[in-house]
Amino acid sequence: MTAGDLLLFTDWRGDPDERVGEGPLTIVELLANAARRGVVVKGLFWRSHLDRIHYSEEENRSLADGIRAAGGEVLLDQRVLPLGSHHQKFVVLRHPGRPDRDVAFAGGIDMCHTRRDDAAHRGDPQTVSMGAVWGPTPAWHDLMIEVRGPAVGDIEATFRERWEDPTPLALDPVSRVEALVHRDDGHGGELPPPLPDPEPVGDHHVQVLRTFPSKLPRSPFAPSGERSIARAYAKAVPRGERLVYLEDQYVWSGEVTSCFARALARHPELRLIVVLSTYTTADTLIANASYQGSRNEALGELYAAGGDRVGVYGIENVEGTPVYVHSKVCTVDDMWMTIGSDNVNRRSWTYDSELTCAVLDEIPDEREPRVLRDDGDPARRLPRDVRLELSREHLDRAEGDDADLLDPVSAFEAFRASAARLDAWHAGGRRGPRPAGRLRAYRMTPVPRAQRLLGSLVYRIADDPDGRPLRLRGTDRF
Structure with a gap:
């Protein structure tokens, strides 16, 4: 992606040091590097419940902070019911002037430890503890779908609806206090105007x-x-x-x-x-x-x-x-x-x-x-x-x-x-x-x-x- 392109994502959990391939590149470096190149990077993470009850509050905030420092913008979104979560996992890539490259990915895979497995299922070396029955490197079976054509615009619309929702990002008192202490963004900045949906492709x-x-x-x-x-x-x-x-x-x-x-x-x-x-x-x-x-x-x-x-x-x-x-x-x-x-x-x-x-x-x-x-x-x-x-x-x-x-x-x-x-x-x-x-x-x-x-x-x-x-x-x- 190059300057002016648009990268949107949502996720339930993100670990900034999770590697994205066999090399040393991490997920925070991948997204931050895009922002430094002038790609418009916007993300929505679930704020999460507290780490002390085995959730991902600090991991999500750390990944968000790393992207923000590079010029991107990530919101920690807690507009959910009590004990609820934002569980959507998708990425949308839009390319003004190059609509043939527009694509979205949706499915079950989070940007976090344990997810980087393959069909052999020997597990991600970067693990999350799941209990003795799963072994020291828990094996993980998961799927995503690659989408092109007009449905890319539909997935993007879901992101825009959540991003532009005027409801405060933190509704419960604990989350509001934490947002103030950590100086979290209270609302999202303006998104670029939506592009036309990509033309139909395939069958x-x-x-x-x-x-x-x-x-x-x-x-x-x-x-x-x-x-x-x-x-x-x-x-x-x-x-x-x-x-x-x-x-x-x-x-x-x-x-x-x-x-x-x-x-x-x-x-x-x-x-x-x-x-x-x-x-x-x-x-x-x-x-x-x-x-x-x-x-x-x-x-x-x-x-x-x-x-x-x-x-x-x-x-x-x-x-x-x-x-x-x-x-x-x-x-x-x-x-x-x-x-x-x-x-x-x-x-x-x-x-x-x-x-x-x-x-x-x-x-x-x-x-x-x-x-x-x-x-x-x-x-x-x-x-x-x-x-x-x-x-x-x-x-x-x-x-x-x-x-x-x-x-x-x-x-x-x-x-x-x-x-x-x-x-x-x-x-x-x-x-x-x-x-x-x-x-x-x-x-x-x-x-x-x-x-x-x-x-x-x-x-x-x-x-x-x-x-x-x-x-x-x-x-x-x-």
Whole structure:
């Protein structure tokens, strides 16, 4: 990027010393260097809860200060509900006079330690402590999507709406005092006038979906909140007839997973594959009970609706260390797909700020089976390619070794058989060669009744709160 270009970003957490490649370059140097070249650098970080309760207040402020010192501008944004966060993670690059270079990236990856991993999943050498089960360099599985064309303007509009919101950046008394002590910016400077949206390119229709809570003071761009992510899932997932593939960090909340349960009950040929984190990062008994109890409830509803047509898996690397699944991706009948920052839980669909891209590809996929639906609507190339690439990674297969993964039934059975072989190898004391594949069948951990009751209270208040208007709470409507 050169002088006059525009670089916009949002994030949940940033560590200034996080390296961005194999060399010594850090994220703060990358962004500060752009600002020194005359690039207009503007950022929105969540202010964060306090470091002493294991959040990222100081890291976010330090990265923001480093960019400001180079001439950029970063706001620490705490315009959220109590215990809420800004969870959006996206970058927008605009080039006046060179619109063919305009691009945006959106998804689940933060600018912080532990995220710089690859498909081998041996972890980022710059680590965040996550507990003994994850090992000294926790492995991390995550996704972003690269967007070009008019949708770049839609993602940029989300940044501009938040940046230009006149609501004070810090609403609670503690954050206000901290902002004064640290002399944080109270509002954003003027942004350059918006450029026209880039011209259409390619064959994909991209819909930018968001979550904003219903709150006071109201967000001027979403006075009753926005739940377009939830509404998109509620519309698309129940139409699934043969295969829904989901990767997610959590999978909580019956209100949220009900759309998957409806699809399973409505379509007796539908299979559901879920890849998730086998363990949580909770560091207290009650917090872990909250997470585990809510997941047990959600998965129980899916099993009740789909029985053995539901396959749920964790993943590990070839050394046998569990991999933390932070990706948020869903494909439905190889036609519709999403990649974004939202998790399958009530917090992401109603309470925090989120941004996700839904994609419809116009190009039918020529590989058989070409059609997975009774209405004759064909499978599309990009959603199928995404599902196959992820499946090959989890099954330890080479590129192109996926003929049996095209059909939903044989793909479902390939996942099940691979996990069964690896589980049996572990149960047998790891004797003999390790079977190919990284999948482990997920087994729900029972939570004792006393812990479950207290964990349920923590879950409702702190872990997975409801940010919908009062008229919608307690329902599965968004």
